[in-house]
Structure formats: C-alpha cells, structure tokens
Amino acid sequence: MSIIHDKIAPADQLVSLFEKSREILNRGSSPILNRMREVSIKRFAQTGIPGFKNEDYKYTNLKPAFEKSYSQELVRESGLINLNEVYSRNIPELDAHLVFIVNGWFYSGNKPGSELPNGVVFGSLEQIANDRPELLQNYLNRQAGLSDDPFVTLNTAFTKDGFFIYIPKGVIVEKPIQIINLLSSDENLSVTQRNMVIAEPGSRIKLVICDQTLSPASFITNSVSEIFAGEDTLVDVYTIQNLNNQSTAISSAFYKLQRNSIVTTGAISLHGGMIRNNLKITFSGDHSEANVNGISFTDQKQHVDNFTVIEHASPNCLSNQIYKNILDDESTGAFAGRIHVARDAQQTNAFQRNNNVLLSDKARMQTKPQLIIDADDVKCSHGATVGQIDKDALFFLRSRGIGEKEARMMLMNAFAHEVIQKISIQSLRDRIDELIEKRLNGEITRGHI
Amino acid sequence: MEGKEILKGINLEVKAGEVHAIMGPNGSGKSTLANILAGKTDYEILEGEVTFQGQDLLELSPEVRSRSGIFLSFQYPVEIPGVPMINFLKASVNEHRKFKGLEPLTAGEFLKLMRAKKDMLHLDSELTNRSVNEGFSGGEKKKNEIFQMAMLEPKLAILDETDSGLDIDALRIVAEGVNALKTPENATILVTHYQRLLDYIVPDFVHVLYNGRIVKSGGKELAFELEEKGYDWIKNGNDQ
Ligand SMILES: Nc1ncnc2c1ncn2[C@@H]1O[C@H](COP(=O)(O)OP(=O)(O)O)[C@@H](O)[C@H]1O
Numbered sequence: 122m123s124i125i126h127d128k129i130a131p132a133d134q135l136v137s138l139f140e141k142s143r144e145i146l147n148r149g150s151s152p153i154l155n156r157m158r159e160v161s162i163k164r165f166a167q168t169g170i171p172g173f174k175n176e177d178y179k180y181t182n183l184k185p186a187f188e189k190s191y192s193q194e195l196v197r198e199s200g201l202i203n204l205n206e207v208y209s210r211n212i213p214e215l216d217a218h219l220v221f222i223v224n225g226w227f228y229s230g231n232k233p234g235s236e237l238p239n240g241v242v243f244g245s246l247e248q249i250a251n252d253r254p255e256l257l258q259n260y261l262n263r264q265a266g267l268s269d270d271p272f273v274t275l276n277t278a279f280t281k282d283g284f285f286i287y288i289p290k291g292v293i294v295e296k297p298i299q300i301i302n303l304l305s306s307d308e309n310l311s312v313t314q315r316n317m318v319i320a321e322p323g324s325r326i327k328l329v330i331c332d333q334t335l336s337p338a339s340f341i342t343n344s345v346s347e348i349f350a351g352e353d354t355l356v357d358v359y360t361i362q363n364l365n366n367q368s369t370a371i372s373s374a375f376y377k378l379q380r381n382s383i384v385t386t387g388a389i390s391l392h393g394g395m396i397r398n399n400l401k402i403t404f405s406g407d408h409s410e411a412n413v414n415g416i417s418f419t420d421q422k423q424h425v426d427n428f429t430v431i432e433h434a435s436p437n438c439l440s441n442q443i444y445k446n447i448l449d450d451e452s453t454g455a456f457a458g459r460i461h462v463a464r465d466a467q468q469t470n471a472f473q474r475n476n477n478v479l480l481s482d483k484a485r486m487q488t489k490p491q492l493i494i495d496a497d498d499v500k501c502s503h504g505a506t507v508g509q510i511d512k513d514a515l516f517f518l519r520s521r522g523i524g525e526k527e528a529r530m531m532l533m534n535a536f537a538h539e540v541i542q543k544i545s546i547q548s549l550r551d552r553i554d555e556l557i558e559k560r561l562n563g564e565i566t567r568g569h570i
Numbered sequence: 571m572e573g574k575e576i577l578k579g580i581n582l583e584v585k586a587g588e589v590h591a592i593m594g595p596n597g598s599g600k601s602t603l604a605n606i607l608a609g610k611t612d613y614e615i616l617e618g619e620v621t622f623q624g625q626d627l628l629e630l631s632p633e634v635r636s637r638s639g640i641f642l643s644f645q646y647p648v649e650i651p652g653v654p655m656i657n658f659l660k661a662s663v664n665e666h667r668k669f670k671g672l673e674p675l676t677a678g679e680f681l682k683l684m685r686a687k688k689d690m691l692h693l694d695s696e697l698t699n700r701s702v703n704e705g706f707s708g709g710e711k712k713k714n715e716i717f718q719m720a721m722l723e724p725k726l727a728i729l730d731e732t733d734s735g736l737d738i739d740a741l742r743i744v745a746e747g748v749n750a751l752k753t754p755e756n757a758t759i760l761v762t763h764y765q766r767l768l769d770y771i772v773p774d775f776v777h778v779l780y781n782g783r784i785v786k787s788g789g790k791e792l793a794f795e796l797e798e799k800g801y802d803w804i805k806n807g808n809d810q
C-alpha cells in the first residue's frame with residue numbers, strides 16, 4: 122500500500138480554521154480537552170482528508186463533501202427546541218431517559234439526572250470535563266488517541282461538547298437512555314461531537330442514539346465516541362441515522378471490553394446522503410462478547426459505508442457481526458470488516474456476515490472481509506452475499522393473493538428482521554419496524570423535503 | 571425459457587366439481603403447466619389461451635389469479651425466513667376478502683378460522699408459529715400448502731406433486747384434506763407421477779402428459795393402466 126500525503130485545500134482550510142479559532146476553542150473548555158488539541162491538529166495536517174488511495178477509505182470518497190463551505194458553531198448558541206417539530210420527524214418515541222443534543226451541543230433544557238439511579242453522572246461533556254475532570258482523565262482519548270484516522274484526530278482538535286455518561290459499579294439503569302442528536306441550521310454547518318460512556322464493573326446500560334436533520338441544509342458531522350465496558354457489564358448501543366440527502370455523517374466509535382462484559386451494537390442507517398461508520402471493538406479481557414450488527418437502507422444517490430475492526434487481544438472472546446444493506450436506485454454501499462486475532466487470544470470465536478440486496482441494476486455494493494489470525498486455536502468465519510429479492514419467494518407470496526408491492530415489503534422486512542431482532546428493547550424494535558416500513562414506502566424521504 | 575419449447579399441445583377443460591389428474595414422467599412439463607396457470611413469469615407464452623370463469627387468465631397478475639380462486643400447491647414450497655406464517659396468511663386471507671368486497675378479519679376472527687382449519691386437517695399448531703416453511707420437513711411443507719388451501723378455499727386447486735416425498739401418514743393427511751375441501755363448486759387438478767395418490771383421491775379424468783403434450787386422456791382406469799405398463803408404454807408410441 123502506498124501512502125500519499127496529498128495536501129489539499131479543504132484540509133489546509135481546516136488547519137487554518139484551527140489556528141484562527143484556537144482561542145475560542147480553548148475558551149470555556151477543560152484543560153483536559155484543550156491539551157489534546159495541538160498534537161491532534163498536527164497529526165491531522167499530516168494526513169489530510171483521506172482520498173481513495175487510502176486503503177481504509179477506498180470505497181468512500183469524502184473529499185467532495187469537504188469541498189463545500191460550512192460554518193461552525195464554535196460557541197454554544199442558545200435556542201429552544203420545538204418538541205412537536207422534533208417528533209414529527211420519525212424519531213422513535215420511547216419510554217426512556219431522554220436528552221437532546223443540538224448541533225453537537227448538549228442542550229441546556231435537558232434534565233438528564235432527574236430519574237437516574239444514584240451515582241450516575243450524565244450530562245454535557247464540556248461541563249463534566251470542567252466540573253469533574255477526575256471522572257474522565259483516565260479514559261479520555263485512551264482509545265481514540267491510538268487511532269490514525271484523520272477524522273478522529275480532526276475531531277479531537279475541535280472537540281467542544283457531546284454527552285458523557287458514567288455508571289458506577291453495580292448500577293443497573295433499567296430504562297434506556299435516549300440521546301437525540303438534532304441538526305438544525307439555515308446554512309451549511311459542520312458539527313463536531315465527542316461522547317464518552319464509562320460503565321463500571323457490574324453495571325448495565327442501554328443507549329439509543331438518534332441522529333436527525335431538521336432542515337434541508339448540508340450538514341457534515343464528525344462524531345467520536347469512546348465506550349468503556351468494565352468487567353461483567355452489559356452495554357447496548359443502538360444508533361438510528363436519519364439525515365437528509367445533502368448531509369454527510371462520519372462517526373467513529375471505540376469500544377473497550379473488560380473481562381466478562383457483553384456489548385451489543387446496532388447501527389440502523391435509515392436515510393442520509395453519505396454515511397461512514399467506523400466501529401472498533403477491543404477485547405482487553407477474556408470471556409467477553411461483542412454482537413455488532415447493522416442494517417442500512419439506501420436509494421437515490423446515497424452511500425453508506427460501515428467499517429469495522431475487531432481486535433481480539435484476549436482469549437476466549439466471541440465476536441459476532443451481521444451487517445446488511447438494502448440498496449435501490451443508484452445508491453452504493455460498502456462493508457469492510459477487519460478481524461485481528463492476536464497470538465495470545467486462543468479460543469477466539471469470531472464470526473462475520475454481510476448480506477446485501479440490490480433492488481436496481483444501478484445499485485452497487487462493495488464488501489471486503491479481512492481476517493488476520495495470529496493464534497492457532499480459533500474459530501473464525503466470514504461470508505458475504507449480494508443478490509436480488511428472492512424471485513421464488515416473491516412469486517409464492519403473490520400466488521397467495523398478496524400484491525407485488527406488499528410482497529416485496531414483506532420480504533425486505535424479513536431480510537432486515539435478523540438484525541432488528543437482536544435489539545434488546547422491545548419497544549425500539551417495534552418503532553424500528555414501523556420506520557422501516559415508512560422508509561420502504563417513501564415516507565422517510567418525503568419527510569426530508 | 572432460453573428458447574426451449576416446453577409445452578406444445580394441451581387442451582384441457584375442467585368443470586366445477588371435477589378432479590383431473592395429470593400424470594407424466596419427469597420433465598414432461600407438468601410443473602411448467604401448473605406454474606403458467608398460477609402466473610409465473612419465467613415462461614414465454616408463444617400461443618394459446620387459458621380461460622378461467624370466462625376471463626382471460628393469462629392477462630391477470632398472479633395475485634389477481636389467486637384472489638379470483640386459483641391456488642397452486644407448489645412442488646417445492648419455498649422457505650421464507652423472517653416472514654411469520656401468521657402475518658403472511660392473515661395478509662393473504664384479507665386480500666382475498668377485500669377482492670370479494672368483504673371487511674378484513676379481526677385478529678380474533680382470524681385465529682378462530684385458523685384453528686378451525688387446523689382441526690379439520692388434524693394439523694398440530696406448530697406450523698403457524700414459525701416463519702413460512704422455515705426448517706420444515708418435506709412433509710410439513712406439503713401439509714402447510716394444504717392448510718393454506720383450506721384457508722383460501724380456491725375454486726381451482728392445482729396440486730403439483732403434493733404426494734411426492736410424503737410417508738404414508740402424511741400422504742393420508744394431505745389426501746383427506748383435499749377430499750374434505752372438495753365441493754360441487756370447486757375443481758382440482760392433481761399433478762403427480764405416481765399412481766399412489768389416486769388410491770386416496772379418486773379422479774374423474776386422467777391425462778397423460780408427455781414431452782409437453784397431452785398424449786392420452788381417459789377415466790381413472792387410465793391411471794391403473796399406466797401403473798401396470800409404465801411410462802414406456804406411452805413413450806413408445808410418441809417419440810419422434
Ligand atoms: N426454468 C427453467 N428453465 C429452463 N428449462 C426449464 C425450466 N423449468 C423447466 N424446464 C424444462 O422444462 C421441461 C419440463 O419441466 P417440468 O415442467 O418441471 O417437468 P415435470 O414437472 O413434468 O417434471 C424440462 O425439460 C425442464 O428441464
């Protein structure tokens with residue numbers, strides 16, 4: 122692989138924006154955030170925005186998105202959320218601890234702590250980093266800082282706010298925590314968001330994160346999340362992305378799993394112009410388990426790329442990945458899944474599957490598994506399929522009187538079902554089934570106009 | 571299909587209340603005929619017509635054919651993981667009702683209907699708790715087809731080798747089901763290549779299909795003659 126450090130204008134612009142904004146970025150932020158900035162912008166400047174020659178980004182060209190001009194909210198803007206408007210936007214309504222984040226900023230109207238168990242710390246990353254830096258400092262950037270990904274270094278340089286969750290030892294948060302990331306602006310906007318979740322040993326938490334554009338502007342979001350699952354924890358994180366066609370979302374999530382922990386993720390990409398999800402799982406304790414799933418729906422000229430890295434660094438762990446895509450029109454998709462089993466990670470089980478349905482001749486899917494196995498006692502498998510709707514199943518349903526459109530819908534729902542059923546929150550599963558139905562009959566797309 | 575002519579000479583009239591058996595060796599075109607009647611579009615129809623209750627059947631989509639009363643029991647029923655039997659059947663029954671101008675069944679009414687049909691066919695309730703045919707044995711799949719037929723009460727049922735691969739008990743259940751569903755208003759086409767099924771369901775007419783043509787038609791005694799003399803008897807007189 123050749124690495125070409127091509128300096129292009131957008132990256133230079135971001136670096137000079139950093140130079141100009143250094144003072145504003147540092148103002149009001151905790152020193153533990155500020156001290157990461159300089160080294161991060163330098164690292165970003167060395168790589169720039171990755172082009173197709175970067176092996177990890179060869180299916181997703183983000184350069185055009187960065188060539189547009191965007192404004193940035195480097196300071197918190199006050200403003201009120203119109204909840205009626207929010208809920209008219211196909212966001213799942215759940216019985217949950219609910220907070221909003223607006224353009225990357227933890228919303229001032231949130232009352233996050235009110236019903237949570239004692240000791241749970243939940244709120245604005247900016248604020249908690251200022252008030253209780255001791256909670257973050259052993260964790261902040263410990264995973265993300267190891268990454269060379271340019272969007273991660275860029276995020277770290279510009280980090281201002283996002284959410285922070287700390288669950289003390291043994292605390293079980295019964296109801297899910299729902300975080301609604303709203304994007305709302307009249308002009309094109311670039312948003313940086315930084316999130317952290319620290320689950321102490323024996324705790325349990327379920328997160329539902331909904332990304333939603335509220336206006337037709339172009340948004341470019343760059344979010345980085347670091348999740349620490351301590352010993353014997355159960356951590357579920359479900360994301361639902363519903364963005365307009367002009368928008369680009371880049372998200373990078375890092376999960377570190379200690380002994381006996383179980384992490385379950387579900388990435389539901391319902392709608393969006395260009396979506397790139399990076400997900401990294403690091404097993405740093407034995408007998409832990411990661412269930413990593415995703416389903417995406419694309420049509421028109423949309424693009425979704427899921428890029429996963431599973432680092433089996435400890436023995437006796439299990440990773441299980443199922444990613445699916447339903448692609449229509451001229452949309453494109455990519456899945457690249459890297460599994461690395463370290464030399465000492467004996468008795469590893471690592472499974473990966475990627476299944477795709479193309480609904481049109483012009484839709485394209487790229488899929489690339491990559492297994493790097495340095496241990497000898499392991500069970501690994503991967504498989505990928507790209508196909509059409511099963512013609513025989515379609516004919517069968519029609520031959521029983523079910524109309525073609527309805528029959529197709531049933532088959533697509535069935536295809537998605539395998540991923541949806543892995544979601545542990547029944548009410549969320551039901552809401553997502555409804556959203557998928559709306560997605561497939563065009564209502565979600567119409568909701569963005 | 572890839573330029574191959576499968577059916578070449580079929581002339582068949584089925585009246586209400588009748589049972590017709592179509593027999594013939596493997597590859598003679600029996601499934602092709604059944605699929606064409608149900609509306610499968612894999613085949614190109616070069617010439618011919620099919621009239622069903624005064625309507626040009628070939629003009630209709632598979633779903634409209636079904637709602638009009640055509641039912642095909644598939645030779646190889648598909649498995650559809652993720653589509654629950656109940657959802658599928660409910661949609662199917664309600665589409666049929668809508669076509670007839672009837673209100674959809676409520677969940678309660680639907681379950682009651684399902685129970686009644688299951689009892690009638692002596693089926694266990696397992697069948698409807700799963701996804702369509704998922705993990706079903708060959709026999710279960712065929713029973714499931716008959717169950718769907720019982721739910722939809724077709725005017726013309728075409729059973730494509732519903733007997734093949736069944737043990738004697740399953741065969742009896744399937745045959746009893748077909749007999750129980752028979753009325754003077756509906757008709758059945760039994761496609762089979764064994765005579766065995768005809769011990770349980772007595773046809774009014776037997777047709778022998780060979781090489782895409784009906785080469786012989788007769789009463790139920792034709793089936794016995796075939797059983798005795800084998801398909802070679804037909805082949806010898808008909809190979810070009
Ligand atoms: N999809 C297909 N494509 C090409 N040939 C086919 C197809 N289906 C059936 N045929 C051919 O048509 C002939 C009749 O097949 P079929 O109707 O399945 O016979 P039967 O049911 O009597 O065994 C066979 O020669 C078979 O190979």
Ligand SMILES: [Mg+2]
Nearest residue numbers: 600601645731
């Ligand atoms: Mg056949």
